[in-house]
Amino acid sequence: MFNKIDTRGRSCPEPVLLTQKAIGQNPEGVQVIVDNTTARENVTRFAKNSGYRVEIAGDGKDYILTLRR
Amino acid sequence: MGSKKPIILTGALIGTLAVALVKFGNPINMGICIVCFIRDTAGGLGLHRAGAVQYIRPEIIGIALGAFLAALRGGDFNARGGSAPFTRFLVGIFVVIGSLMFLGCPLRMVLRLAGGDLNALLGLLGFAAGIYGGVWFLNNGFTLKRTYSLPRTEGYLFPALQLAFLGLLVAKPEFIFFSTEGPGASYAPLIISLAAGVIIGLAAQRTRLCMVGGLRDLIMFKDTHLISGFLAIFVVALTGSLLGGSFNLGLADQPVAHADGLWNFLGMMLAGLGSVLLGGCPLRQLILGAEGNIDSVITFMGMLVGAAFAHNFGLAASAAGPTANGRIAVLLGLVLLLALGFFHSERAMEVRMEGDVNLHV
Known part of the structure; x- marks a missing residue:
């Protein structure tokens, strides 16, 4: 089970910054919860640029991004 | 180009519209300038009485309405707020005071560079230093x-507030101000300005275009x-100014600009x-405000108040250069922002973990 980080409510670029720090600690992968499409796109772009695969699951309001090497 | 295609096209579109708006009557190298136009709107509403910069700019209204429609359609509209609102209000004031020292927001800085105004190069260096x-x-x-x-x-x-501004602009009640000379008297026809704004709002909302986000x-x-x-x-506006013959390389006598490098x-x-x-x-900020981000709305109100202060207190620079009051305000702003930066920083940023390890980075 991956560690989860909760970036809901954080404004740009904090979700990406938190993701960067989290994968620094857990290079195998993390789950990131975001609550807006901008953060979803930014975290996804950052993860892909960093060599991670991203799976996105959404429940309508929040999105859970699973980042795997 | 790949995934960058939409944002490059948006940039190209904004560059094109900025050049076109100048042709239609907006001030030179000021086809679009968010801070200048908020300043003009503040003047139009009578929040300041600088006669040369009073006009409720339809571009601002259009950008907000375009972004609102795009956010509604794209499912990005979401009312939210409560992230240090008064800090944002104050920072909004000083972003405007800094921009009016330079005479342009980051967007106009790029347009000034594209027009050959080398003063904007010092602005760009300062901008990069601030971002660092x-x-x-x-x-x-x-x-x-x-x-x-x-x-x-x-x-x-x-x-709705933006629609109300549009109503005032069209109805022209006697308490609304219209410049008869100066940059505030240079403007494209209302419908063209409004339409250009809507197009920019739509495209910039979809692509999340941000001048400061780029370098950051x-x-x-x-x-x-x-x-x-x-x-x-930059590339499109540069092409436009070269082809249109308005390109004028140099430091001196640039339109709505001064040549004091340190203060730029x-x-x-x-x-x-x-x-x-x-x-x-x-x-x-304008686009986020239209998406329902109330913190950005508060920032916008801060920018409006900052624009009023900038002219009521003689802080805004002019073609003649910076004022003494303006220098003091910019230095005060830098000190205040550094203090806010420190006080809003958590030494150990806690990453809320729901897994088995607690992370303190």
Whole structure:
């Protein structure tokens, strides 16, 4: 089970910054919860640029991004 | 080009519209300038009485309405707020004071560069220095904390306010001011300005274009996504000014500009630092406000008040150069923003973990 980080409510670029720090600690992968499409796109772009695969699951309001090497 | 295609096209579109708006009557190298136009709107509303810069700019209204429609359609509209609102209000004031020292927001800085105004090069250096400062704070745990959900109605009020501004502009009641000379008297026909604004709002909302985000993401994450939009604006506006014959390379006698390099640098440094702390440039704040981000609405109101202060207190520079009051205000702003940066930074940024390990980074 991956560690989860909760970036809901954080404004740009904090979700990406938190993701960067989290994968620094857990290079195998993390789950990131975001609550807006901008953060979803930014975290996804950052993860892909960093060599991670991203799976996105959404429940309508929040999105859970699973980042795997 | 790949995934960068939309943002490059948006940048190109903004560059094209900026050139076109000048042809239709907007001031030179000022086809679009968010801060200048907020300043003009503040003047139109009578919040300041600088006769040369009073006109409710339809571009601002159009950008907000375009972004609102795009956000509604794209499912991005979401009323939220509560992330250090008064800090944002104050930072909004000083982003405007810094921009009006330089005489332009980050967007106009690019347009000035494209027009050959080399003073904007010092502005760009200051802007980059301010962004570096902001990134330093972010890397040291700066945060204005999270936002919370608000009633949807709250989110509709900002677009409604913009419609009210449009109503005042069209109805021209006697308490609304219209410049008869100066930059405020140079404007494209209302319908063209409004339409250009709507197009920019639609495109910039979809692509999240941000002038400060470009350099910031490049520095922080080596991400060239947003900066490609910034560069596209420059390339297209440069092409436009070269082809249109308005390109004028140099430092002296540039339109709505002064040649005091130090204060051009410091003004944009203040604007760049403030914009990073806010999470986006003035254009982006306007768009986020239209998406229902009430913190950005508060920032917009701060920018409106900042514009009024800038002229009521004699802080704004002019073609004659910076004023003594303006120099003091920019230095005060830098000190205030540095203090806010420190006080809003958490030494140990707690990453809330729900897994088995607690992370303290």
